[in-house]
Amino acid sequence: MTTFLKPEVLRFKSLPSTNTELARRASEGAAEGLAIVAEEQTAGRGRLQRVWSSPKGAGLYLSILLRPTIPHNYWPLITLMAALAVGDALHEVAGVQTDIKWPNDLLSGERKICGILAESIDTPQGRAVILGIGINLTENAYPPELANVATSVSEATSQPPDCEQILAALLDALSRWYSRLAEPGQIIDAWSNRSSYAIGKLVQVSNGDDVWQGTTSGVEPDGALRLRTSSGEIKLVRAGDVYSVRPSSVK
Numbered sequence: 721m722t723t724f725l726k727p728e729v730l731r732f733k734s735l736p737s738t739n740t741e742l743a744r745r746a747s748e749g750a751a752e753g754l755a756i757v758a759e760e761q762t763a764g765r766g767r768l769q770r771v772w773s774s775p776k777g778a779g780l781y782l783s784i785l786l787r788p789t790i791p792h793n794y795w796p797l798i799t800l801m802a803a804l805a806v807g808d809a810l811h812e813v814a815g816v817q818t819d820i821k822w823p824n825d826l827l828s829g830e831r832k833i834c835g836i837l838a839e840s841i842d843t844p845q846g847r848a849v850i851l852g853i854g855i856n857l858t859e860n861a862y863p864p865e866l867a868n869v870a871t872s873v874s875e876a877t878s879q880p881p882d883c884e885q886i887l888a889a890l891l892d893a894l895s896r897w898y899s900r901l902a903e904p905g906q907i908i909d910a911w912s913n914r915s916s917y918a919i920g921k922l923v924q925v926s927n928g929d930d931v932w933q934g935t936t937s938g939v940e941p942d943g944a945l946r947l948r949t950s951s952g953e954i955k956l957v958r959a960g961d962v963y964s965v966r967p968s969s970v971k
């Protein structure tokens with residue numbers, strides 16, 4: 721069944737985390753499409769329990785509530801489709817060309833410009849997804865020690881970014897891509913076309929105590945990354961961090 725999103729935006733000056741606030745409202749029965757935007761977050765969260773630095777006005781901090789009807793094993797595709805939507809919005813509004821690092825980091829010039837945190841929660845209306853998106857608008861969005869791995873829209877364009885235009889384009893793009901979730905192949909194909917990480921990239925994957933090296937070899941129908949190790953074995957990566965490595969550092 722094709723599902724259309726009708727985003728309704730609530731704005732806050734400051735919140736601990738837009739994901740946390742939206743999860744609270746989802747538990748109280750909020751409808752799909754409720755979106756929360758904050759000018760700053762005082763306890764912004766990233767993937768793998770990391771802190772997401774969120775100073776006032778330096779980033780776009782957005783969470784949107786999804787109540788997907790696709791089978792649960794395809795829910796990992798939601799983060800892939802969100803990355804496609806952010807890529808569209810940044811391109812349409814700011815002309816920024818992005819790459820996607822599996823599963824959903826948006827990169828500009830090999831540095832991170834956007835992070836996505838999808839959290840699923842149980843609500844009285846069924847399982848839901850809190851889709852959190854953080855876009856670095858200016859270099860103040862991230863701490864100086866991350867300057868070699870992070871970037872922002874203003875650095876990519878040399879212009880002050882228009883947060884409202886990016887938000888509007890992002891909500892449109894999310895609505896478009898969300899309606900395509902019923903055709904997982906479309907999401908996988910589009911993601912693979914836009915990600916230099918999809919095929920033939922030498923990477924290191926770390927997931928807790930497990931560290932693997934290998935060459936990426938496509939994406940499974942449920943969004944798992946296929947990794948071919950030096951022994952020829954294919955490992956399916958469903959969680960963890962993926963880093964590009966230079967050929968000389970692969971043993």
Ligand code: BTN
Pocket residue numbers: 736737738739740761763764765766767768770772780781782783825834835836837852853854855
């Ligand atoms: C990552 O680690 O790359 C994901 C970062 C996600 C940050 C966004 S900002 C809006 C939403 N609220 C949060 O607390 N986190 C997400």
